[in-house]
Amino acid sequence: MSFKAPYLPRDDEGYTVSFLPNETEHIAEFFDEYGVVVIRDVLSPADCEASVSEMFEIVESNSTFRRNDASTWDSWPANSIPQYGNISRAPIFTPQFLKNRANPTLHSVISTLLGRDDLIVNHDRAGLMRPTTNVQTSPTTNSDFPRWSTKPNLHLDMNPWTWLSDPAGIYQQNVLKNLSYERLADFITENNQPIQSTGTSIQALFNLLDNKKENGGFVCVPGFHKHFESHFSSIPAPENPSAGHNFSKNDPIFQQAQRVTSRAGSLIVWDQTLPHGSFPNKSNQFRAAQYLRLFPRWLLTRKQLKYRLIVIFTEAQRVAKGQNVVWSAEEVRALGGVVSEE
Numbered sequence: 596m597s598f599k600a601p602y603l604p605r606d607d608e609g610y611t612v613s614f615l616p617n618e619t620e621h622i623a624e625f626f627d628e629y630g631v632v633v634i635r636d637v638l639s640p641a642d643c644e645a646s647v648s649e650m651f652e653i654v655e656s657n658s659t660f661r662r663n664d665a666s667t668w669d670s671w672p673a674n675s676i677p678q679y680g681n682i683s684r685a686p687i688f689t690p691q692f693l694k695n696r697a698n699p700t701l702h703s704v705i706s707t708l709l710g711r712d713d714l715i716v717n718h719d720r721a722g723l724m725r726p727t728t729n730v731q732t733s734p735t736t737n738s739d740f741p742r743w744s745t746k747p748n749l750h751l752d753m754n755p756w757t758w759l760s761d762p763a764g765i766y767q768q769n770v771l772k773n774l775s776y777e778r779l780a781d782f783i784t785e786n787n788q789p790i791q792s793t794g795t796s797i798q799a800l801f802n803l804l805d806n807k808k809e810n811g812g813f814v815c816v817p818g819f820h821k822h823f824e825s826h827f828s829s830i831p832a833p834e835n836p837s838a839g840h841n842f843s844k845n846d847p848i849f850q851q852a853q854r855v856t857s858r859a860g861s862l863i864v865w866d867q868t869l870p871h872g873s874f875p876n877k878s879n880q881f882r883a884a885q886y887l888r889l890f891p892r893w894l895l896t897r898k899q900l901k902y903r904l905i906v907i908f909t910e911a912q913r914v915a916k917g918q919n920v921v922w923s924a925e926e927v928r929a930l931g932g933v934v935s936e937e
């Protein structure tokens with residue numbers, strides 16, 4: 596294998612090098628070289644605090660876990676994906692999570708990076724990794740909890756052979772056409788259908804707590820977006836196509852995964868052709884992240900967008916339990932609202 600991932604540079608505090616939202620040229624250059632870039636100060640400290648609190652509320656209302664009592668942290672929601680730290684299988688529609696998805700800086704950074712303003716945001720899950728070492732479970736006891744550790748993983752949220760063999764995305768468009776949004780799982784299916792001819796497809800996450808290497812979290816193989824085609828065109832496609840691709844731990848590509856570390860409030864953006872995933876938490880701090888993707892709104896029909904938006908606001912109303920959340924026209928548009936010219 597000829598590919599050697601470039602090493603992601605770090606700043607003085609040991610975080611992956613990052614940029615402010617208005618450093619658009621640096622963001623574009625870094626993203627082009629590495630296929631991943633960190634933009635700091637996108638969410639405010641108050642946004643991060645409210646987001647993490649909403650995540651704890653989800654865990655607490657679906658288990659006997661209590662955020663301030665580590666002796667309860669064995670308990671975890673049944674309908675979740677604990678091996679990857681996901682707190683639910685369904686997408687999350689809490690008020691702050693929706694506000695984050697409509698964040699104007701998120702939309703302007705991605706629109707500038709991709710050179711287009713026809714993007715809407717997805718509605719996805721979140722990851723909360725429990726501390727695993729030196730956890731204080733009583734005033735006199737500190738213990739390690741390797742059983743709370745998540746599984747190291749590296750994957751693609753797409754079928755790489757479908758991407759290569761069908762640039763026009765006939766297969767993916769058929770999948771997208773069938774999304775009725777009557778099932779919340781349709782919001783998850785939506786994520787794995789990037790289409791090559793629409794240009795670079797991006798995924799992203801909001802990092803909600805300061806995240807150093809030992810805290811676990813996002814990893815990727817920098818630079819692989821330039822190697823994707825030669826790699827997958829030399830491997831025969833499996834007989835049964837699936838909407839994702841997992842790299843095994845023994846795969847030399849897996850060995851090249853690097854942690855991307857960042858401060859709370861940072862946005863990590865990556866090219867969807869970049870193998871990515873997460874490494875486990877080896878510290879006594881939590882790791883918290885909200886997953887995102889932005890994609891061209893016209894990949895969905897006007898009818899789909901209308902129904903999708905009804906589902907988003909119905910879920911938001913149900914989750915907010917009567918709390919009145921007011922949305923500006925721009926926020927509604929960012930979340931996937933139908934706009935008058937369509």
Ligand SMILES: O=C(O)CCC(=O)C(=O)O
Nearest residue numbers: 722812813871872873886
């Ligand atoms: O940072 C993480 O937890 C992994 C994110 C991920 O794999 C994804 O969003 O597809």
